[in-house]
Amino acid sequence: MPAKESKPSTPQALFSDAERTPEERHTIVVLVDNEPGVLARVIGLFSGRGYNIESLTVAEIDADKSQSRINIVTTGTPLVIEQIRNLLAKLVPVHSVLDLTVEGPHIERELALVKVVGGRENLVQALRIADFMHARLVDSTPESFVFEVTGTSGEVDAFIHLVEPIEVSRAGVVAIGRGESILRPRER
Amino acid sequence: MTAATAAPPAVDTQSMTGSQVVLKALVEQGVEVIFGYPGGAVLPIYDAIFQQDKLRHILVRHEQAAVHAAEGYARSTGKVGCVLVTSGPGATNTVTGLTDALMDSVPIVCLTGQVPTHMIGNDAFQEADTVGITRPCTKHNYLVKDPEDLARSVHEAFHVARSGRPGPVVVDLPKDILMKPAPYQGKDAARRRTYQPARDPDPRRIEEAVELMTRAERPIFYVGGGVINAGPRACELLAELVRETGYPITLTLMGLGAYPASDKQFVGMLGMHGTYEANMAMHGADVMINIGARFDDRVTGRLDGFSPGSRKIHVDIDPSSINKNVAVDVPVIGDAEPTLEALLAAWRRRSNSLALGRTAAWWEQIADWQARKSLRFRQGTDSIKPQYAIQRLHQLTRDRDVYITTEVGQHQMWAAQHFPFDKPFHWMTSGGLGTMGYGFPAAMGVQVAHPEALVIDIAGESSWLMNMQEMSTCMQYRLPVKSFILNNSYMGMVRQWQDFFHGNRHAESYMDSLPDFVKLAEAFGAVGLRAEKPSEVDDLIKEMIKVKQPVIADIVVDRTENVYPMIPGGAAHNEIKLSPEDDGAHEAISEKGMVLV
Ligand SMILES: Cc1ncc(C[n+]2csc(CCOP(=O)(O)OP(=O)(O)O)c2C)c(N)n1
Ligand SMILES: [Mg+2]
Numbered sequence: 001m002p003a004k005e006s007k008p009s010t011p012q013a014l015f016s017d018a019e020r021t022p023e024e025r026h027t028i029v030v031l032v033d034n035e036p037g038v039l040a041r042v043i044g045l046f047s048g049r050g051y052n053i054e055s056l057t058v059a060e061i062d063a064d065k066s067q068s069r070i071n072i073v074t075t076g077t078p079l080v081i082e083q084i085r086n087l088l089a090k091l092v093p094v095h096s097v098l099d100l101t102v103e104g105p106h107i108e109r110e111l112a113l114v115k116v117v118g119g120r121e122n123l124v125q126a127l128r129i130a131d132f133m134h135a136r137l138v139d140s141t142p143e144s145f146v147f148e149v150t151g152t153s154g155e156v157d158a159f160i161h162l163v164e165p166i167e168v169s170r171a172g173v174v175a176i177g178r179g180e181s182i183l184r185p186r187e188r
Numbered sequence: 189m190t191a192a193t194a195a196p197p198a199v200d201t202q203s204m205t206g207s208q209v210v211l212k213a214l215v216e217q218g219v220e221v222i223f224g225y226p227g228g229a230v231l232p233i234y235d236a237i238f239q240q241d242k243l244r245h246i247l248v249r250h251e252q253a254a255v256h257a258a259e260g261y262a263r264s265t266g267k268v269g270c271v272l273v274t275s276g277p278g279a280t281n282t283v284t285g286l287t288d289a290l291m292d293s294v295p296i297v298c299l300t301g302q303v304p305t306h307m308i309g310n311d312a313f314q315e316a317d318t319v320g321i322t323r324p325c326t327k328h329n330y331l332v333k334d335p336e337d338l339a340r341s342v343h344e345a346f347h348v349a350r351s352g353r354p355g356p357v358v359v360d361l362p363k364d365i366l367m368k369p370a371p372y373q374g375k376d377a378a379r380r381r382t383y384q385p386a387r388d389p390d391p392r393r394i395e396e397a398v399e400l401m402t403r404a405e406r407p408i409f410y411v412g413g414g415v416i417n418a419g420p421r422a423c424e425l426l427a428e429l430v431r432e433t434g435y436p437i438t439l440t441l442m443g444l445g446a447y448p449a450s451d452k453q454f455v456g457m458l459g460m461h462g463t464y465e466a467n468m469a470m471h472g473a474d475v476m477i478n479i480g481a482r483f484d485d486r487v488t489g490r491l492d493g494f495s496p497g498s499r500k501i502h503v504d505i506d507p508s509s510i511n512k513n514v515a516v517d518v519p520v521i522g523d524a525e526p527t528l529e530a531l532l533a534a535w536r537r538r539s540n541s542l543a544l545g546r547t548a549a550w551w552e553q554i555a556d557w558q559a560r561k562s563l564r565f566r567q568g569t570d571s572i573k574p575q576y577a578i579q580r581l582h583q584l585t586r587d588r589d590v591y592i593t594t595e596v597g598q599h600q601m602w603a604a605q606h607f608p609f610d611k612p613f614h615w616m617t618s619g620g621l622g623t624m625g626y627g628f629p630a631a632m633g634v635q636v637a638h639p640e641a642l643v644i645d646i647a648g649e650s651s652w653l654m655n656m657q658e659m660s661t662c663m664q665y666r667l668p669v670k671s672f673i674l675n676n677s678y679m680g681m682v683r684q685w686q687d688f689f690h691g692n693r694h695a696e697s698y699m700d701s702l703p704d705f706v707k708l709a710e711a712f713g714a715v716g717l718r719a720e721k722p723s724e725v726d727d728l729i730k731e732m733i734k735v736k737q738p739v740i741a742d743i744v745v746d747r748t749e750n751v752y753p754m755i756p757g758g759a760a761h762n763e764i765k766l767s768p769e770d771d772g773a774h775e776a777i778s779e780k781g782m783v784l785v
Contacts, residue, residue, distance in 0.1 A: 033382055036331065037319060048324050079511055086508035092328040092348055092383045186381040 021077040025054070026101040027108055027175045028085065030070040031183055033093040034060055042070060045087050051076060055110075055153075055172035067095070067185060073173050095185040098177070105178040112156045115167040117144045126163045133159045206338055206366040207236035210299065213342040215242045216375050217297075219270045221261065221636055222246070223254040227274025228314060229301025232366040246636060246665060249657035251278050253629035255285020255356075256655070259294045260633030263616045264591055266419060268349050269633065271298040276314030279360075280321065284623060286356045287325040291620025292442060293417055295354035297345045298326075304364040305333050318360045327355030333362065335370035343375040352385030353506040354417055385505065389522030389530055396518045397477070397501045398534040404475035406550045407435040410458065410487075413442030413619070414480020414504060416612045418524035423447070423612045425528035426479065432535060434547060436554055438466035440481045441604055442619045449608030455554060456563075459487040460755050461601040464562035464764060465554055467753070471761035472553070473498040480504060480524050483513040484620070485784070493760025503527050562753045562766050563605050571746040572722050574599060574674040578606040578646065581672060584729045589641045591634045593617065595627040595651030598680035601751045603646040625654030628671060632658055635667040642670070642733060649675040649742075650699055659712040662738040670732050670739045673705060676747045684750045705742035714738040757784035 032038050039058055046053050054073040061069045074084060081099070089097045100106040114135070116126040123145055130137060130147050133155070139146035149159045153173060160168055177183070204212070210233060214222070221244045226234045237245050248254040251273045258269025273282055279300040289296045303312040319331045328348045330341045338361075345357040401407065409430055415422050423446050430437050430453055437447050438458040447454055456463030458470055470476070476498040481487070483502075488494040491513060500516040502509075503524060510519045520527055567576040578599075592607055593616040594600040600617055609615050616634065618626035631645040645652070652673055662669050682697040706716030715735050719728040725743070732739045753764045 033380070037323070037329075040320070040323060044323055079515065082511055083508060086506075086510075090352075090506070090508055092380075095382050186384065 023075045023077055024081060025075045026081050026099055027173060028072045028099050029175055029183060030088055030097050031095040031185055032068050032070060034066055034068045035093055038093045041091050051080060051084060057172040057174055071174050096183055098183050100175050100177060103177060106175055107178060108152055108173050108175045109150055110153050110156045110173050111150045111171040113169045114147045114149060114160060114163060114165045115144060116163055117166045129162045135159055204370060204372055206335055206368055206370040207232040209339050209370045209372050210342055211236050211240060211243060212372055213339050217346045220244060222270045222272050223248055223257040224272030225251050225254060225278060227278050227301060229275035229303060229363045230272060233272060248661050251281035252285050253655050253658050255282050256626050256629035257633030258296050259289055260593060260616050260630030261637045262294050264613050264634040265637045268295040268297055268346055271296060273300055275301040275303055276316045279316055279318040283325055286322055288618055288621040288623045288626060289356040290325055293354050295349040296356035297349050298356060298358045300358055300360050302360045302362040305362045322358045326358050329358035331360040332365050335365055335368050338365060338370045339373040340378045386521060387523040387526055389520045389527045393518055393520045394530045394534050397520060398531060400475050400499050400501060400518060401477060402538055405546050406472055406474040408469045408473040408476055409435055409437035410476055410478045410481055411437060411443045411446050412440040412481025415446045415524045422525040422528055425532055429528055429532045436469055440487055444604060444615045445609035445612040448610040450610055457604055461751050464560050464753055464766060465557035467761040467764050468557045469554055470495050476500045478502045482509045489755045490758050490760045567722055569722060572725060572743060574745040574749055575602050575606050577674060577725055577743050578602050580725050581729055582607045585642060591641055591643045593627040593631040593645045595647045596622045596624045597648040597651055598751050599646055599648045599674040624651035628652055628655050629658050631669045632662055632667055635669050644670040644672050647671055647673045648680060649673050649702055650679045659714060663713050668737050672741050674743050674745050676745050678747055705740045709740040716740050718742040720744045
């Protein structure tokens with residue numbers, strides 16, 4: 001569920017040169033109790049303070065559907081990113097918050113469905129690109145193809161750039177740390 | 189009560205309605221008083237209130253006032269304040285109060301009625317999306333859609349409201365949930381796994397903090413309301429630490445009372461209208477020890493000019509308060525009480541015999557600043573200076589158990605400057621939100637909690653009018669609250685800004701057709717008093733104290749008086765203006781500063 005918010009106006013911006021502090025892009029994952037309103041709380045935290053959301057995904061991740069994992073890609077100055085982490089951790093239904101960009105090696109993937117419409121030549125061309133970029137053809141008519149592409153956001157961007165689609169649906173970033181460390185729900 | 193919490197007997201469980209479960213949970217949580225206002229959606233709770241005698245209900249005249257009253261109750265007792273209102277307009281009327289409580293970290297549980305669950309979302313009569321509306325102005329909120337969740341939600345609401353950084357919590361209660369049978373669970377039945385705010389500080393940070401403190405040559409304690417929220421023991425520990433270090437201390441508006449104002453190490457309040465010495469000491473410090481304050485923009489002024497040469501220690505229970513506006517060197521996350529305990533212990537473990545010598549020059553410098561007497565004013569014989577009225581109020585009430593609330597405006601700043609507090613929990617003001625209309629209902633809540641105490645709302649006439657309907661509540665419950673109105677016929681603080689920054693153009697800041705406050709008091713059956721000359725002030729105050737009824741005291745004060753010192757918006761601490769004669773006081777504000785409120 002991607003959502004784009006307006007540019008952040010940090011409190012510092014009014015006072016000093018903090019507006020020139022470079023912004024960083026961070027991928028943050030949040031484990032939450034799956035209860036009504038929890039997504040609204042997370043989104044409200046960003047919109048209420050004018051922080052950016054580049055992409056946001058959420059899904060239930062356990063068998064009894066009691067927990068959801070939210071992946072957020074956001075940009076901001078280091079101070080703003082720290083605020084975001086702290087504010088997320090403060091929400092009552094939140095188990096844990098992990099800033100993967102800070103924590104170290106991790107994997108980010110995105111999925112997109114990409115529709116190409118056109119004449120035979122266009123479609124053949126798209127098929128060739130899909131082939132070498134490992135996109136899957138998941139629907140076809142004589143006039144149209146739908147491809148499924150997964151990869152880093154950069155790879156998905158590249159594929160979309162090359163096939164010049166007529167319609168794109170992107171899932172947003174999902175992410176997980178490398179190696180054996182895991183993000184756990186809180187113990188009692 | 190505790191016996192019932194372990195395993196409620198089945199019979200009891202079966203026989204209770206949702207409303208009874210709510211009340212039982214409130215009683216188990218230690219609630220004695222609810223401030224509220226009825227309506228269709230909460231009639232089942234009111235019916236249950238009618239049939240019990242453990243909880244006292246105070247019927248306010250406006251739901252905003254119910255929240256402020258609960259805030260006054262909470263801040264003067266350290267307990268959670270409790271509010272009960274109906275759905276729709278009842279709930280929306282609480283929004284200002286909830287926001288106020290959120291900004292000032294006041295523990296409140298507000299129960300709101302809601303339309304029955306099957307009608308939610310239908311634009312039913314008096315339906316409002318209460319959890320949606322109050323999500324950004326509460327610490328947390330609940331919509332209870334299943335009787336099974338009812339008791340747990342109410343208990344959890346209290347836990348969330350009072351733990352960590354305190355704040356307001358809303359529990360939205362659909363009418364059918366209140367009427368159906370519901371199981372009771374005790375407060376320890378189901379703690380959730382999430383939300384476990386840390387209390388104890390990281391010992392390594394304590395060592396770093398004390399290391400900085402012991403080497404300081406120009407130290408300053410900068411202490412806020414967090415220490416008061418942490419409780420009386422935290423305030424005692426603060427006093428011990430401050431005395432043992434011998435360092436100067438300044439308090440924020442919210443922190444007044446956390447350290448005795450009469451002590452010689454106290455250099456006054458800091459911030460936009462703080463003392464010269466407090467702000468200059470902040471500016472010139474080499475080590476700042478912030479405990480439970482949040483670097484509010486009213487305190488820091490221009491951030492890049494804020495205490496430029498200091499290493500900063502920041503103790504706060506809320507991690508998101510740290511490094512928000514100001515980057516600090518030693519962040520300490522923890523409750524002020526265990527943190528102060530640890531700081532004190534670590535301080536004592538070191539030999540600090542050199543401390544006095546190290547800071548002698550600093551104290552001399554501070555004495556020079558103090559010699560400027562930045563709070564001075566001249567009381568002539570004609571009109572009453574508001575500062576004078578407040579000083580007399582303090583002098584004539586000092587041997588009593590006196591609680592002060594304020595409204596918002598010039599009078600609020602003068603009260604903060606001229607009414608010193610030696611104890612915590614006796615000063616209640618709307619700091620973060622700056623809510624006109626806060627003081628009178630808050631005083632009412634304080635009086636409910638402390639029936640024998642002298643409770644005074646130091647008010648401006650414009651603010652006071654915003655919740656004046658509560659006179660009726662005070663009469664009903666015989667709450668002898670004193671409204672000490674410094675009547676300048678102006679929204680004085682607005683006029684001051686218009687004088688300074690808008691070419692003296694007093695757009696809509698003058699109040700024509702104000703009521704005759706003496707007659708107004710009489711209309712409610714209360715006592716009205718008026719003073720127009722300095723010579724009348726003492727008699728008025730003595731009479732006001734003597735009367736065992738609500739009093740409206742109309743102190744007609746100098747209309748042109750302005751609050752000094754003042755750090756204009758967007759300026760730094762050392763750009764403070766001390767008086768109207770101070771060069772450039774009016775032009776000092778920068779273009780960037782003009783956009784600030
Ligand atoms: C609810 C609300 N509305 C508007 C304001 C903006 N405001 C701040 S101070 C003030 C004037 C207050 O006048 P008064 O109560 O007479 O106090 P004085 O400054 O004269 O002492 C106003 C309008 C506010 N703080 N709160
Ligand atoms: Mg006024």
